Amino acid sequence: xxxxxxxxxxxxxxxxxxxxxxxxxxxxxxxxxxxxxxxxxxxxxxxxxxxxxxxxxxxxxxxxxxxxxxxxxxxxxxxxxxxxxxxxxxxxxxxxxxxxxxxxxxxxxxxxxxxxxxxxxxxxxxxxxxxxxxxxxxxxxxxxxxxxxxxxxxxxxxxxxxxxxxxxxxxxxxxxxxxxxxxxxxxxxxxxxxxxxxxxxxxxxxxxxxxxxxxxxxxxxxxxxxxxxxxxxxxxxxxxxxxxxxxxxxxxxxxxxxxxxxxxxxxxxxxxxxxxxxxxxxxxxxxxxxxxxxxxxxxxxxxxxxxxxxxxxxxxxxxxxxxxxxxxxxxxxxxxxxxxxxxxxxxxxxxxxxxxxxxxxxxxxxxxxxxxxxxxxxxxxxxxxxxxxxxxxxxxxxxxxxxxxxxxxxxxxxxxxxxxxxxxxxxxxxxxxxxxxxxxxxxxxxxxxxx
Numbered sequence: 001x002x003x004x005x006x007x008x009x010x011x012x013x014x015x016x017x018x019x020x021x022x023x024x025x026x027x028x029x030x031x032x033x034x035x036x037x038x039x040x041x042x043x044x045x046x047x048x049x050x051x052x053x054x055x056x057x058x059x060x061x062x063x064x065x066x067x068x069x070x071x072x073x074x075x076x077x078x079x080x081x082x083x084x085x086x087x088x089x090x091x092x093x094x095x096x097x098x099x100x101x102x103x104x105x106x107x108x109x110x111x112x113x114x115x116x117x118x119x120x121x122x123x124x125x126x127x128x129x130x131x132x133x134x135x136x137x138x139x140x141x142x143x144x145x146x147x148x149x150x151x152x153x154x155x156x157x158x159x160x161x162x163x164x165x166x167x168x169x170x171x172x173x174x175x176x177x178x179x180x181x182x183x184x185x186x187x188x189x190x191x192x193x194x195x196x197x198x199x200x201x202x203x204x205x206x207x208x209x210x211x212x213x214x215x216x217x218x219x220x221x222x223x224x225x226x227x228x229x230x231x232x233x234x235x236x237x238x239x240x241x242x243x244x245x246x247x248x249x250x251x252x253x254x255x256x257x258x259x260x261x262x263x264x265x266x267x268x269x270x271x272x273x274x275x276x277x278x279x280x281x282x283x284x285x286x287x288x289x290x291x292x293x294x295x296x297x298x299x300x301x302x303x304x305x306x307x308x309x310x311x312x313x314x315x316x317x318x319x320x321x322x323x324x325x326x327x328x329x330x331x332x333x334x335x336x337x338x339x340x341x342x343x344x345x346x347x348x349x350x351x352x353x354x355x356x357x358x359x360x361x362x363x364x365x366x367x368x369x370x371x372x373x374x375x376x377x378x379x380x381x382x383x384x385x386x387x388x389x390x391x392x393x394x395x396x397x398x399x400x401x402x403x404x405x406x407x408x409x410x411x412x413x414x415x416x417x418x419x420x421x422x423x424x425x426x427x428x429x430x431x432x433x434x435x436x437x438x439x440x441x442x443x444x445x446x447x448x449x450x451x
Contacts, residue, residue: 036174039174040303041176041303041323044176044180044301045296045297045301045330046183047182047183047300050183050184051186052296053187054186054191057191058190058194062074065194065198066206074204075206076137076139077140077207081153081160084122084126085157085164086258087125087259088118088121088125088161089164089255090117090121090251091250091252091254091255093165093168094306095114095247096110096111096169096172097168097303097310098382100173101173101310102311107230107233108230108236110247112236112237112238113239113240113243115165115222115237116236117239117244118161119158119161119162119237122157122158125157126153126158130144130150130153130154152208156214159214160218162218163214167182169230170225170229171303171304172307173230174307178225182221182225185213185216185220186214186216187213189216190209190210190212190213192209193212197209222235250385250387253387256391257387257390257394260394260397261397261398263402264397264398264424268284268401268405269284271405272409272417275409275410276409280414283360284357284414286346286353287346287357287361287364288364290338290342291361293338294334294335294338294368295371297372298331299375301323301327301330301372302375302379305380305383309379309380313383316380316383320376324372328372331369335366338365363419364422366422367421367422367425369429370425370429371425376432377390377393377432377435377436389435393428393432396424397425397427398424400428401420401421401424402420404416404420405420
C-alpha cells in the first residue's frame with residue numbers, strides 16, 4: 001500500500017509539473033497539439049462544451065419565443081428521439097472505433113454497415129415507440145395525429161443516430177476537429193429557423209428547428225467531411241454480414257455495458273421524484289446537470305485513448321499515462337471552479353436552487369476523479385477486447401448507485417443520491433486500482449507505461 005501511495009504522489013507531482021510547463025512555456029500548448037491523443041481529447045471536450053453551451057442558449061431562446069406548452073412538448077419529443085437513439089446504436093459505435101483504425105480497404109464497408117444497420121434499427125425502434133405511445137407516453141400521442149410529425153420523428157431518429165456515428169468515425173480516425181466543426185454547425189443552425197418559425201409555425205417550431213439542424217449537420221458530415229478524411233468513401237445502404245459477424249460479440253457486450261452505465265442517470269430522477277416529490281427532484285436535476293458538466297472531460301479523454309489504442313494496441317499502455325495526465329490537467333481547474341462558485345452558478349436558476357442544491361454539487365462534482373479512472377479502465381478493456389470486466393464494472397456502479405440511493409434518499413434527501421453515486425464510482429475505482437496496480441501482472445503493465 002505504501003508503494004502504491006508513493007506512485008500516486010509521484011504521478012500527481014509529475015502531472016502538476018507538466019501542467020505548469022504547458023502554461024508558462026511558449027510552445028507548451030503547441031506541443032500538446034502535436035500529440036494526437038491530446039489533440040483528439042481537446043477537440044472532443046470542445047465539441048461537448050459547444051453542444052452544452054448552444055443547447056442551453058437554444059432552450060433559453062425557445063422559452064422566450066414560445067409558450068410553455070410548446071417548450072414542454074418539444075423537449076419531450078426530442079428527449080424521446082434521444083432515448084430511442086441510445087438503443088439503436090447496438091454497441092456498434094464502440095465497435096466502429098475499435099475495428100476501423102486497422103480495417104484497411106474494409107473501412108468503407110465497416111462504416112456503411114454500421115450506418116445502415118443502426119439507421120434501420122432506429123427506424124424500426126422509432127416505429128415501435130410510436131405504436132406504443134398510448135402505453136408508455138400518452139402525452140406524446142399528438143405525434144401520431146399528424147402524418148408529417150410522425151414521419152419526421154422516424155426520419156430524425158435515424159438521422160440523429162447517424163450523426164452520432166459520424167462523430168465516432170472522426171474519433172476513430174483521430175480527426176476529432178471535424179467533430180467540433182459538426183457540433184458548431186448543429187449548434188448554430190438550429191437558432192436560425194427557431195426565430196422565423198416562431199411566427200410562421202408556432203406550435204412545432206422548436207422541434208422543427210432542432211430537426212433541421214440535425215439533418216443539415218448530418219448531411220454535411222456524411223457527404224463532405226467523411227470523404228475528406230477517408231479516401232474514396234461513398235455512402236451506401238449495403239450491410240456486409242461478414243463485418244457484423246466480426247463486430248457482433250464485442251459490440252453486444254459494449255451495448256450491455258452502456259445500458260448499465262446510463263441506468264443511474266435515467267433512473268435516479270425517477271427515484272427521487274417518487275420518493276421525495278417533484279420539488280426535490282427539481283433541485284436534484286438542476287444540481288446534477290450543473291455538476292455533471294465536468295464529466296465531459298473524462299468521457300472525451302477516454303474516447304481519445306480508445307481510438308489511440310485501437311490504432312496500436314502495443315503502445316496502448318504508454319497512452320494510458322498520457323490520458324491520465326491530460327484528464328487531470330483539464331479536470332482540476334474546472335473542479336475548483338465548481339466547488340468554489342457552485343452556489344453562484346446556481347443563482348442563474350434562482351436563489352432557492354442555490355440554497356437547496358449547492359451541497360449536492362459538492363458531492364457529485366468530486367466523483368469526476370474516480371469516474372476518470374473508471375472511464376480509462378473501460379477504454380483499456382475495450383482495446384484489449386476483454387469486455388467481461390467492463391460490463392461487470394458498469395453493473396457494479398449501477399447497483400451501488402441505485403441500491404444505496406433507495407436506502408439513503410428517505411433520510412438524507414437528494415444528498416443521498418449524490419452520496420450513492422459517489423460511492424459507486426469510488427468503489428469501482430478502488431477495484432480498478434487493485435486490478436491494474438496490485439493484482440498479479442498489474443505491476444508489469446505500470447512499468448511498461450512508465451518506460
